[in-house]
Amino acid sequence: MTVKKNKLKLYGFNNLTKTLSFNIYDICYANTEEAQRQYIEYIDDAYNADRLTEILKKVASIIGANILNVASQDYDPQGASVTILISEEPIEGKDADVVCHLDKSHLTVHTYPESHPYRGISTFRADIDVSTCGKISPLNALNYLLDSFDSDIVTLDYRVRGFTRDINGKKLFIDHRINSIQNYIAPRTRMLYDMVDVNVYQENIFHTKMLLKEFDLDNYLFNVTEDKLNPKEKKRIRQLVRQEMLEVFNGRNMPTIRE
Known part of the structure; x- marks a missing residue:
């Protein structure tokens, strides 16, 4: 779904700040230290700074923003981050550059691969922020x-801050209609996830959590396939993966799942 273009008649510049923040989690089972190391290496290669930069450049294109500056970094032993400064309008001349660094917006992504010390569960997290000013909307x-990452759990936060004025001087604290982030998620994606909303409408704060409904165990095994496991092992690993997903989704440690 695309956010409709702003048709409000405003006095001056639309200085509402709209921020969309993601936490995206991918779960994997790697049963040995070597397998866990290889999983981390795989994640670092699949989501290195170059690929993350291309993802954010595409985001800038989708929302109609102009890129001012790109800073990216791969980290040792693992992880990467990218920050892109953007503006709503093209920038002419060098002198304007400083102004836009101050009053325009940014895209950022940081990655965090990690492993459970005993259970063989590894989790990859990507934190993404898309912050814009003016008419351009991160919701686009x-x-x-969502399609750029393999996501088992997603937490989404959207907030509109500040105010702008119409031509009569009336303050406008939001310039578009929204009652849930889910309104902007494609139906094919909504079908795959259980979702929960926690919204504070009077503050223009919207929060949605997404948990994958079904999963194929083969997609969660690293360096081994399901047909190589006996029924007891498959059941145990499925329980471990599901518990990790539920704990991340609920934001708390939970009793061990027994089926």
């Missing part, structure tokens, strides 16, 4: 970002 890039 929502589905592209």
Whole structure:
């Protein structure tokens, strides 16, 4: 779904700040230290700074922003981050550059691969922020970002801050209609996830959590396939993966799942 263009008649510049923040989690089972090391290496290669930069450049294109500056970094032993400064309008001349660094917006992504010390569970997290000023909306890039990562759990936060004025001087604290982030998620994606909303409408704060409904165990095994496991092992690993997903989704440690 695309956010409709702003048709409000405003006095001066639309200085509302709209921020869309993601936490995206991918779960994997790697049963040995070597397998865990290889999983981390795989994640670092699959989501290195170069690829993350291309993802954010595409986001800038989707929301109609102009890129001012790109800073990226791969980290040792693992992880990467990218920050892109953007503006709503093209920038002419060098002198204007400083102004836009101060009053325009940014895209950022940081990655955090990690492993459970005993259970063989590894979790990859990507934190993404798309912050814009003016008419451009980060919600336009929502589905592209969801499709860019293999996501078992997603937490989404959208907030509109500040105010702008119409031509009569009346303050406008939001310039578009929204009652849930889910309104902007493609139907094909909504079908795959259980979702929960926690919204504070009077503050223009919207929060949605997404948990994958079904999963194929083979997609969660690293360096081993399901047909190589006996029924007891498959059941145990499925329980471990599901518990990790539920704990991340609920934001708390939970009793061990027994089926």
